[in-house]
Amino acid sequence: MDISTLIDSLHPLEIKVLTTLGLRPSGTALGSEQLADAAELEASQLSMAVEWLLAKSLITVQTETVTPIVSLTKIGEEYHQTASPIERVLAAAREATSTGKRLTIPDLQSQGGLDPSDVSKAVGRLKKEGVVLIIQGGCIETTGRPSPTAEALRPLLGEMHDSPKELKSFTEAHRQVIEDFAVKRGNAKEPFRVDERVARSFILSPDGAGAAAQLLTQGVAEEVSQLTPDLLKDGSWRQTRLRKYTISLRPPRIGTGKKHPYREFLDTVKTKLVSMGFQEMRGALVETEFWDMDALFMPQFHPARDIHDVYFIKEPSHTTAVDEPFxxxxxxxxxxxxxxxSTGWGYSFDVHRAKRLVLRSQGTAVSARTLAASPQIPGKYFSIARCFRYDQVDATHATDFFQVEGIVLGEDINFRTLLGLxxxxxxxxxxxxxxxxxxAYFPFTEPSVEMHVRHPRLGWMELGGAGLFRSEVTLPLGVTVPVIAWGLGLDRMAMVALGIHDIRELFTDNLELIRTTRGLF
Amino acid sequence: MPTITIFKDDLESLLTSEGGVARGIPMAQLEDWLMLVKGELKGHNPETGELRIELQDSNRPDLWCCEGIARQIRIKQQGRLKPYPFFDKTPTSPHHLIVKPGMEQVRPYVAACTAKGYRVTEKGLAQLIQTQEKLADIFGRKRKTVSIGIYQLRNITFPVTYELVKPDEVRFTPLGMETAMTLSEILMVHPKGLEYGPILAVQSLLPILRDAKAQPLSFPPIINSREIGEVRVGDDELFVEVTGTDLRMVILSLNIFAANLADRGAIIEPVEVRYPTSTVLGTRVKTPQDFGKPATIQMKAIEQALGQELGEVMVKQALEAYGYDVSAEKGSVKAKLPPYRHDLMHTMDVVEDVAMSRGYAEFTPVMPAQFTVGGLSPIEQLSDRSRELMVGLGFQEIISNILGSPDQYCRAMRLEGTEWGRTVEVDNVMSLSFSCLRQWMLPSLLRIEAASSRAFYPHRLFEAGDVAIPDGIHELGSRTETMIGALIAHATTHFSEIHSCLDVLCYYLGKDYSLEPLQHPSFLEGRAGRILVSGKPVGVIGEVHPEVLERWQISMPVVAFDLNLSKLMGLG
Known part of the structure; x- marks a missing residue:
């Protein structure tokens, strides 16, 4: 990059830092604070400018010193206001010894405001210092010796109450106390915190020195970062220098309006089906057992009609009437x-059972209703129906889910056209x-087929089931032509397309996940 | 759809025809054969040779066992079923089973046979027990219609009687117990009594099988006697009985058992059951028995259904290779199922067997050629247009369960006991979290908002989907309607921000709307409205009530609307 292009791309903050250093004799190093003062910048502005200049190699770090700084934590401030556990334990022990009262660790631990673990720690330290003794019966007694720790803590808490101090400003003994009572990993409940303050000083690099010299000789032109309507209206943009941007940085994130990835997947399926000549059907979430199962020739004693497989509705429990003549x-x-x-199932059909209301358990219920409503012949229909199963929810079972299913009616429908479809x-x-x-076996089709396909990314997988509706299904509903019933199991394909492994994530409540999931259909 | 466990070497030895040996059949070959029985391999342990197979056809109980699977494959390989002699034989043995009067009130039917000459092996015993359980549990509807007992033949003195006794009249030691118990004690104490007792619940007299020396064999359908009714490895003379409520199901179950034992090398001797009054098969019923009748099927029906001309010879071959007894006539075939099957309800059942016997791969797919017009329903079109507009307005679409909790849909929304708080509830609740259907969209949106306080703001969410609204006049007790709900959450959001969005949505949907003030517990009073189109209420809009936000633990202002697209159809 030539020097003028470089200078054009500099941010005003960068220019201030470069010229400040450039005015000093060559090779002068300035610390952050001095540099901020001299360039008249806030600390935050300076740190931004310094990072940018370092990234562009226009300045380099001359020295870097690490200074441990001690400050009080929230707990330290509390100890300063009241007293530290060790001080309180010592006071209580002294009082007990002078009055001859029994005092045990449990006594101390039951005193208000003291944490049991703080008590044991304080007693331990005092014992080690020879300030207290544990005598028979677990009683604590003072020896009369002073506690260096307790005596050091009070002034230390006072000294740091207002302002943090450098660790090296303390005596060796006090430094030891500070370190013993400083927050460490796994031990957050301490009064002191030791932070490392990193102080750096900077000098111009050769490139930076060149840029600074150039800037100082040519002077800094008036720079504008934003093209405004005013600049356009009065033409003054001609006299204005618009700063050049560093465009390689990542942009800030913005909110997006978009479809849910799973709905998007289902939309593509919907579009495919419509393009193949399928008409959409809709149905109700609540259905009678009649349309959900009886009309599909599932006998009323079928195991899948059990109380453990279907959700029944509480109120009203039954429909008033099922359409006749069906x-x-x-x-x-x-x-x-x-x-x-057909021979039928040979049992006595319970009309009341047929009227029982359930949550739709299979999308085929929607097809059954369509068959009874004078469908087009030839005709193709599909639905993407929400269905409900009485299942424990886990990574592969959802309580409600979408079923993609439908029917094809026509004189030319037979086993081979079923395979063709x-x-x-x-x-x-x-x-x-x-x-x-x-x-395959389904109660309502014969012959029945299960289709396995080799998906380009998934390998062999079950794509769906289908069959020719039994005459026991079609004839009572008034349909005399052969009918294909089909259903597609697309959740696995959807999960792979969306990169998820748990079916519950299709309906996740995690907005961040919904926003960032991309469908690769 | 039972799943059974079998052993590969056991299956292989059952596949072995006279002289032939089948060992180390490749798994791929096995999986191909499983197509003949609608079986799916669910698991295979190469070390133990254990196979777990799911049998899909709930009308083919004969296939729910190792013997049945092997039989179907064997028939295909040999081209026809080798007939079982005992189905034709009139009983030569003196064995009778006498049914005493009164059984028709309780558990009317029984079938039985003896099996000699097969020494029970460990794997064979496991299969016997598994078949007994699967038949009684699934085909017999948890022993209600069919249950099965197996005994050591040598301890039984014929004739056996099937009769009713008083609950405390007879004592025996049941399987799984150490001491003798009365029938009523078994019902009260024995695990099987507790499990299956309800089948007999209202009976004052209870069924029992006893031999000529009055030794109890079993208390059907509950439990066998331990002395006679415990079969062990090494036994080689067995007595098998089936009791139940449907004569054909009872005999069919015995037929399956008899065929299975015969396949393992047993000689089956039928037993004659003598009823006090006539059954559909007479008063003296020899079991096992082939009670099936041949059906005449028109070739036209088969060929039309399969979409292929096959001809009588090919159809005859296919059906024979699937176990049928077939004679071909001109333009039709007369086909009879083997005696261990009774699942022929319709011509199409035979058609499927033809297709399976030939193999589905033998049929070339043909595209359905007739022209049809595709399209979306009007409500789906309206929903899709609304979704497009919401996306354009910068909203992220979400998707939710419809089945949720009253807590979510009513209590947290401050709607308990209000007209808005009525939902369609589930009767057989498994978990309160999934116990009622949503009646509007806002709770679904708040669910996401409550979980997403860390996702960067603003949040603009919407969902279009179905709800169920209780409606006493509707035949289903509720109406399923399609709604769209939208929500905005950020620190400075307010009514007019969501109002603007509704305004844009309605404008482009061509719906002229107005708002009227609304008191709604979920929204702040004075900041909520009812959405009207052509004077009809079609939704609500407002600033969500802080108490609602508290209940959802949301600490960000939220504004929202809920618009009923089904109601919007045809308005304004």
């Missing part, structure tokens, strides 16, 4: 298959080319 048709199908070509999902949603189809 209720009676589904009831018959459960009992004997009715006209679906899953291939499409694999490619579009998981960017996967390799797909494996495994036989």
């Amino acid at each position: 209720l009676s048709r589904v009831a018959k199908v459960h009992e004997n298959g009715a006209e679906t070509g 899953l291939n499409l999902f694999a490619r579009e949603v998981a960017q996967a080319k390799d797909v494996k189809f495994l036989p």
Whole structure:
């Protein structure tokens, strides 16, 4: 960098420091305080300027001295106002000895205002100094000898009460007391604190000397840091020197408006599904067992309908009515298959149970409602539905979560088009080319498939389950064409995309985490 | 979906056909075979050879055991099931089991057989017990509909009777106890009595199985006698019985057990059960018994469902290789399930078995070709536009559980006992933290604010999502509505800052709104408003009440609004 470019980039504070040093005979070192005084800078301004100049190698550190400084801690100030534990213990011991009263360590510890550990420490020190004796029965008695510690503490507390002092200004004996009673790691409850004050002196480097000489000869032009409307209006910006910035520094942080990373992920899935021709469905958080399970041909004795698997609603516990003709048709199908070509489950269907209200336990409930509401044929539908499971919450189980699921209706739907659709999902949603189809079981589909895909970053993973809805599901709801039911398990993909390992973090309350998480979709 | 533990060498020895030896089957091969049984390998300990397998199909109890898995694989390899002779045989043995009158009121059905010539090994015994437990627990609905007992045959004198006795009439030493107890003592003291007693709760007479010498075999479905009903390693003559409430389920369970024991080398002898009155299968019911009937399935139905022309021969082959008994006719096949299965409810169940037997990989995927129009629901579109605008206003989106606590949604909001404090509550609460649904958005936003005092300010947060609002008129007792809530927190925030944001949001959503003063316990009086569009209330806005902030332990001023997007649809 040539010298004029360098000078143009200097901050006014830097210029003050450079010229102050430049006015002194070459090689003069100035300490921080002298430099601040001479340059007429606040201590904080000086320290900023010095750091910048050091970074640019325009000044160097000539000397660096470390001075231990002693000051009182909050506890020290308290001891100064009242008395230190050792003083209080000594006073109590002297009084007990002179009046002949029994005084034990527990007696002292039960006295108000004294911490038991302070008492043991004080007694220990006094004993070591030969000031007190522990006699039979644990009684404390004074020997009449003075305590150097107690006598030193009082003046030391007084002396430092107002202002910190250099450690070396004290006598050897007092220094020992200070060190014994100074805050150390693991022992914060002490009256003194010893800090190290670093004093540095600075001289100009050869580059700095050159810059200072140049500045002193050319004089310092009037510099402005901010272009203002006034400068623009009257044209005075032409006569103004705008300081050049050091642009390599990191900028200050600002607040951002943005989507939640998990919602953003779900938005990309939503967009994909819409682009593949899927229409969105919505459903209620509270559902009847009928739509959540009965309509899906899950028998009322199915283990997944247990009190330990589904959340039931307290009030009202049941719906007033389930839409007909669906209720009676589904009831018959459960009992004997009715006209679906099925044998049914062969049990007596409980209509009251069907009316029980639950928190939606599976997104397929939304599909069941769609089937009953005269869907488009051919038609494709999806929902991203919040569902609830009666699970202990841990790293892989959440009590509420999103399920991405849907249906495809059409004359051309069969087992092979089901596989074709899953291939499409694999490619579009998981960017996967390799797909494996495994036989699976769901109460409402037959045949049923589980799809495993090779994700470009995750390797083989289960992407979802699907199948052809059983006739026991579709016919009672008034649908006569074959229907694919599908569901995608995307949480693992989302967690990898968001770089998290615990499902609870998807719904974290940590704002800093939400703000800094980036989705790599 | 039971998960079972089996041993690889045990499975391999069951896979061994006459003369053949199967040892050291590669795991990849095994996992491929597991597709035939909808099994997923959950764990494998190479040192002990222990495999943990989850069986997905809850209608195939025959597969919930090592023998059943091996059988399905073996059939595929051999092309057909080798028939079990005992299903056809009329009983030649004198063994009878007599059901006394009255059982129909309690636990009507029983099935039994004997198994000789298989010496029980340690691993075999573990499998017997596991099968017994899984069948009774899952298929038998915790022993309610089916329970199973296994005994040492040599101690039993036939005929065995199945009858009712008074609770204190009979004493025996149950498994797990040292001394004889009456049935009522078993119900009160024995762990199994306490666990399964409720199945018999209202009965004044209790069921018992006794032999001809009046020795108790067991007190079904609770516990076996220790003297007769404890099978040990080395036993080679067994008596197996199943009791329950559904005749077909009872016989099916016995059929599975009999096939399993036969696969291990036992000779099965059926037992004739004599009922006092006729059952659907008559008064004298020989068990095990193949009660299944063949079904005629149109080729068209199979081929349409699979999307592929296969022809009768190929379908016959596929089904035989999956255990069916099949005869092909023109345009249809007549198929009968093997006797250890009873899960054929619909043609499609056969279709799936054809696909599985051939292997899903044999079917080439075809893209569904019909054209459909995709799109988002109107409420989702409104929600998405609102979210975009909030992001533009510099707000960070958040996302929350909907299931929370009354403490969060009501008490901390000062809403207890008010019209705003009503929520949809869960009846079977597991944890108070997840016991009611949110009725508005602000608590979700405050949850984040309360946890984030160290995140740099200002905080501008929003969430769009569903809430549930109790509504006595609605058929579901509540309405699910989509709301958007926004919050600003920093040292100098005030009403007009959040008001400006609401103003911008409503402007771009094209909703002409006004505010009217509102007294709401969650907001400061005189600094809260009801948001009106076309005169209808659609939300609230205000400075959050300091007491609410205290309850959330928030020490930063907060302003917020809550806007009901579902109500906003079609207004203004």
